[in-house]
Amino acid sequence: MPGNSWPAELAMAPDGTLWVTETSIGFLASISPGGRITQHRLADAIHAPSLDPSSLAIASDGSVWFTCPLNVGRLTPDGKVSLFDKPPIVYGSPGAITAGTDGSIWYAGANFKASQLVHITASLSATHVSVPMARATPNMTGLAYGPGGRLWFTQSPLSNDPGEIGYADSSGHTKVWSADTTSLGSIVPGPDGALWFAETNAIGRITPSGTISYYRTAKMKYVRSIIAGPDHALWFTTSTGVGRITTAGAITLWPLHGAEELTDLVYDPRHHGFLIADAKAAVLRWFPMPA
Numbered sequence: 001m002p003g004n005s006w007p008a009e010l011a012m013a014p015d016g017t018l019w020v021t022e023t024s025i026g027f028l029a030s031i032s033p034g035g036r037i038t039q040h041r042l043a044d045a046i047h048a049p050s051l052d053p054s055s056l057a058i059a060s061d062g063s064v065w066f067t068c069p070l071n072v073g074r075l076t077p078d079g080k081v082s083l084f085d086k087p088p089i090v091y092g093s094p095g096a097i098t099a100g101t102d103g104s105i106w107y108a109g110a111n112f113k114a115s116q117l118v119h120i121t122a123s124l125s126a127t128h129v130s131v132p133m134a135r136a137t138p139n140m141t142g143l144a145y146g147p148g149g150r151l152w153f154t155q156s157p158l159s160n161d162p163g164e165i166g167y168a169d170s171s172g173h174t175k176v177w178s179a180d181t182t183s184l185g186s187i188v189p190g191p192d193g194a195l196w197f198a199e200t201n202a203i204g205r206i207t208p209s210g211t212i213s214y215y216r217t218a219k220m221k222y223v224r225s226i227i228a229g230p231d232h233a234l235w236f237t238t239s240t241g242v243g244r245i246t247t248a249g250a251i252t253l254w255p256l257h258g259a260e261e262l263t264d265l266v267y268d269p270r271h272h273g274f275l276i277a278d279a280k281a282a283v284l285r286w287f288p289m290p291a
Contacts, residue, residue, distance in 0.1 A: 001022065001029065001037075002025060002039075003282050005022035005023075005024060005025050005029075006022065006024040006025075006279045006282065007022055007023070007029070007277040007282060007284065008021050008023045008264060008277060009055050009263065010264045010266045010277055010284075012267075012275075016270055017032055018030070019031075019064055020277065020284070021053040021054060021056050022039075022052075022053070023054055024052055025052070026041065027041055027042065028040045028053060028064065028075060031284075033270065040075060041081075042066075043081070051068050053068055053073070054068065054095065055067045055107070057097045057098050058099055059100070059104065060100070060102060060103050061077075061103040061122055062076075065099070065105045065107075065120075067097050070093065070094075071084060071094070072084045072090050088128065089118070089120060089124065089126045091109035091111075091116050091118050091128060092110045092114075093110055093111065094109050094118075095107065095108045095140045096142050096154075096186075097143065098144060098145065100145075102122070103122030104120060105119075105120050106119050109140070110133075110138050114133055115130070115131040115133050115140060115155060116128045116129060116130055117129040117131060117153065129168045131155075131166065131168065131174055132166070132174060132176045138164075139155065139156050139157075140153055140155045141155065141156055141184055141186065142184065142198075144186075144187045144189060144195065146195050148208070149169070150167040150208075151169075152166070152167045152189075153166055153187070154187050154197050156184050157182065159182070162178045162179050163183065163199075164176050164179060165177050165195070165197060177212060179199065179212070181199050181200050181201075182200075183199065183200045184198065184204075185197065185198030185199070185223060185225060186224070186226055186227075186264075188227055188228055189228065190234055190247060191232045191233075191247060193208065194206060194247075195207075196226055196234050197226065198223045198226045198236060201223060202214045202216040202220065203215045203216075203223060203234070203245050215249045215251060217253065219238075219241075219253055220243065220253065223236055223238055224238075224262070225264040225265055229244070230267060230269065230272075230289075231289075232247070234246075235274065236265075237265050238253065238262065239259075239261060240261075240262060241253050241255040241256055241259065242256060242262075242265070242274065242276065254287070256276070256285055259285065262276055262279075262285075263277045264276070265277070271286075272288065273286060273288035273289050274286070275287075
């Protein structure tokens with residue numbers, strides 16, 4: 001990737017195209033199954049000099065949605081980029097984003113007064129669900145659908161107070177629990193019916209009723225992203241390695257030679273392995289599924 005691009009978040013489209021946020025240069029990159037890289041400029045430098053995407057999601061209609069510090073954007077399959085920077089579509093500072101099954105998306109927004117989950121339909125109507133606020137201005141870092149259609153989230157305060165895990169249901173009711181550390185990462189439904197989430201130096205598990213467990217090893221540092229693998233286990237990144245945790249809590253770690261700062265990973269079913277973003281090195285790394 002471009003040397004100053006800082007690739008941070010990945011998403012795999014159904015056709016095998018990999019999408020990458022280049023968080024420091026205002027581009028999304030798409031990589032075809034054959035390896036062809038296309039750079040998609042989100043706006044010209046005059047009108048949006050700091051339009052740096054942080055999170056992305058692929059909607060069921062093929063559109064790629066992304067969030068920036070003050071914007072939400074959509075890249076349609078025909079290559080048209082639309083940017084939104086005003087209410088009701090944009091609330092606060094947009095963060096984590098996830099896609100529904102009907103062409104819609106949800107993202108998490110926060111400002112110094114409140115946190116909200118924002119639902120944007122394919123026709124660009126927006127509704128909001130208020131979320132109980134962390135003790136200090138939160139940064140909502142993960143979104144995922146869980147059992148019963150609940151939308152689960154993680155949020156980290158901009159202070160030393162504990163982070164929080166919670167959900168909003170289809171009626172807009174919310175429930176929140178405190179974590180045991182400040183910094184939380186992504187969250188994903190596991191094969192056991194629980195939600196699994198990344199903490200700074202641990203993997204957390206929360207049941208639909210709110211029972212939280214934590215799993216750690218001595219060498220597990222700076223956990224950021226976690227996904228469900230094809231083997232009924234969860235896979236995650238550390239600062240310089242890849243990890244696997246079973247639903248029983250057994251952890252295995254693999255260092256990646258040359259890795260500098262790993263952020264996100266996706267599973268590639270065509271080649272039975274993982275593509276991993278190394279933000280500091282500005283490369284994507286390949287990790288085949290261990291035999």
